[in-house]
Amino acid sequence: SFKVVQISDNITSDIHEGDRVKIVTKDGRDVEFKVVSVTSEGVTGDNQQVIRFSDVAKLEKAEVSVPRIQVASA
Secondary structure (H helix, E strand, O other), X not given: OXXXXXXXXXXXXXXXXXXXXXXXXXXXXXXXXXXXEEOOOEEEEOOOOEEEHHHEEEEEEEOOOOOOOOOOOO
C-alpha cells in the first residue's frame, strides 16, 4: 500500500534510495518509480526521470508491510 508523504523542508528524511514512490505532478502527470537518488531539489527514478519537489502535487511512498506471524501457544 502507499502512504501520502507531505512535501516539506525535511522531505529527504522521508524518501530514500530504493523506495517505490507514486508522484502526481502539478501539471497532471502520474509517475511511479523506484528512487535511485534524492536531493534537496528533487528525486530521480530508476527510469532516469527527475522530478523536482517544487513540481509535485502529491507524493506517495510504498509501505512495506511486515507479515505478522502468529505463534501457536502450546
